[in-house]
Amino acid sequence: MESKKIAIAGAGPAGGFSAYLLAKAGMDVRVFEEHGTIGEPVACTGVITGDVLSQRLQLPKELIVNRIAKARIIAPNKEFVEVKLKNDIIIDRAGLDRHISELAKDAGAKFFANHTFETFEDGNNGGSGSEKETQIGKSPIGPIRSKANWETRKVMVAVKDKIKNETKTVEANYLVGADGPISAVAKSAGLFGNRQFYVGLQATIPVENDNIIDFYPSEEGIAWVVPENEKIARVGIAAKKEASQYFKRFLTAVAGKDYEKKIAGRQAGPIPLYDPRLKSKTKDGRVLLVGDAATMVKAPTLGGINQSLIGAEAVAEAITKNADYEKLWKKRMGMDLYLSLLMRKAMERFSNEDYNRLVETFAREKNKAILESYDRDQPSRFALKLLMREPKLLLFAKKAWF
Ligand SMILES: Cc1cc2nc3c(=O)[nH]c(=O)nc-3n(C[C@H](O)[C@H](O)[C@H](O)COP(=O)(O)OP(=O)(O)OC[C@H]3O[C@@H](n4cnc5c(N)ncnc54)[C@H](O)[C@@H]3O)c2cc1C
Structure with missing residues (x-):
């Protein structure tokens, strides 16, 4: 029997890990990544609870930049509480994405860098993604549960080869939107909704430190100093508004007025707030959103790497077993995402x-x-x-x- 064809937009942790699991299960997987180098540019601090990661991936030692045993939560009045962390690591984030993509390639997935997902069409009746919006929410993967059915269901996926400057059409049984917070797949499928974002701004900069992560929650948002080693830290903020002013003030406080001259690298990006109102993450059974594209982000800490991996497991199980994707990912983390959203809402007030x-x-x-x-x-x-x-x-x- 011919294997299912899967097109994945985006080679971050969500797309790469979905590709790995699906290819391992014998699917014909193609991943389209708009950037030339997987993992770059980086928009992440790379703090991760090692336990969740290690249940899913063997992380090569060289990707662990630092291990952190404690964090301080520092109040606006400078009082703080110091807490022990269990197994927190700071990772080389670009390295993580590349490592996952290598696993996926070894399992048989094909990667196409410099290829941007543009849009998709229903390959069965020729309707365009946006024309079919009325169907959203009716059928999370359900209608194609019949085993024979998926073979005849198709999506025609338009991807642009940026080097050749030409758009080609790829036929697939499923399209996985793992294309990050501003997901073009979510937009094409009419699933983008009215999602809200934090702006994350970060600099890698010399800061003498005691190898403890410092978090500074305040009315303005949240700021952090995450040590790479005792002399260098990833210093950043996430805020809903006036992020760049807040960032400048925080960098000045941490690294001095002349911080600009010291910056060794900058990382920035939008962070979506989990949106439980996105009723269905799939469209007519053939389009699944995962990771940031599906707003699978822990709201209080704004972390989403582990959630992308958990979401990818649900993608793989849904496709390989013709199971209900919504149910699968919600069972794994729906309540946690919802509770973390409530915490964030409280914190915003x-x-x-x-x-x-x-x-x-x-x-x-x-x-x-x-x-x-x-x-x-x-x-x-x-x-x-x-x-x-x-x-x-x-x-x-x-x-x-x-
Ligand atoms: C400043 C900052 C700090 C953060 N710190 C942490 C942290 O410490 N810990 C943590 O767990 N999380 C953190 N996060 C969140 C974390 O980075 C994301 O949750 C995680 O990257 C989500 O993975 P993903 O694969 O869903 O999306 P992404 O990592 O965004 O990957 C999406 C991929 O899709 C590609 N793409 C986008 N559009 C297209 C297209 N049209 N066609 C083809 N490819 C496309 C992109 O180039 C990218 O490679 C942080 C985020 C920010 C902004």
Whole structure:
């Protein structure tokens, strides 16, 4: 039997890992990446909980830039709580994307760099992506559950070869949109919605440090200093508005007025807020969004690497087993993404005074112990425990709803 043809837009962690799993399962996989070099440009700090990653990937040692044992959460009034981290690593993010793509290539996936996804059409009745918007939400992969059916279902995917400056059409049974926060696949499928973004701005810059990650939550957003080693750090901010002013102020505070001269590298990009209102992530069963393209980002910390890998597993299972993609990824992380969104909503309403009180609350020994057991990727395991121990936190939680 001929294998299913899968076209994937984007070779980040979501696209690369989907490609790896699907190729390993015997699918005919093609990945189209708009940039010439996989993993670049980098728009990421590369902080990751090693446990989630290591359940899925053997990370070569050379991709681990640093290991961090502690973090400080520093309130606007400069009081802080210091917490032990379990297994946090700082990775070479471009290296991670390349490593995953090599695994996928070894499993048989074909990668096409300098190829931009443009649009797609329904290959069965000739309708264009945008013309079929009324069908969205009706059929998350369901209608093609019948085993015989997928072979006759097609999407015609238009990709532009940037070097030859020509657009070609690729036929596939499924199109996976792993093309990041501004997903052109989501737009073509009418699934972009009214999503909201944080702007992430970061610089790699010399900063003497004690190898502890510093987080600075405040009314303005969140700022961080993440050490690569004792002399160099990834210093950044994420904010909904006035990000560049905030970034300049933060860099001045951390690296001095002459920070511009010291910057060794810059990384920037939009970070989507998880949007549970995107009712269906698939269109008529043949288009699946994953990773940032599907807003699978933990809202409080704005991290999404692990979520991209978890989403890729759901993509692979949905396609190989003709299963319901929505159900699969929601079962794996829907509740965690939702809870983290509520936390972020609450935090957006916090005043600096609220942050001061929150840090003070967490500094209490019993709460600190719970904070240390917090799994950033699975807040559902943690939120209730914390609220029961410290009912005062309900005052903060209320801000998520009111
Ligand atoms: C400043 C900043 C710091 C961050 N820090 C962290 C962190 O410390 N930890 C963490 O877990 N997460 C972090 N994130 C979030 C994390 O980077 C993303 O969640 C993660 O990269 C999502 O992976 P992805 O594969 O879905 O998308 P991406 O990594 O964005 O990959 C999408 C790929 O698609 C390609 N592409 C885009 N459009 C097209 C197109 N039309 N055709 C073909 N290819 C296309 C892009 O070039 C890219 O290679 C950070 C984000 C920012 C902006």
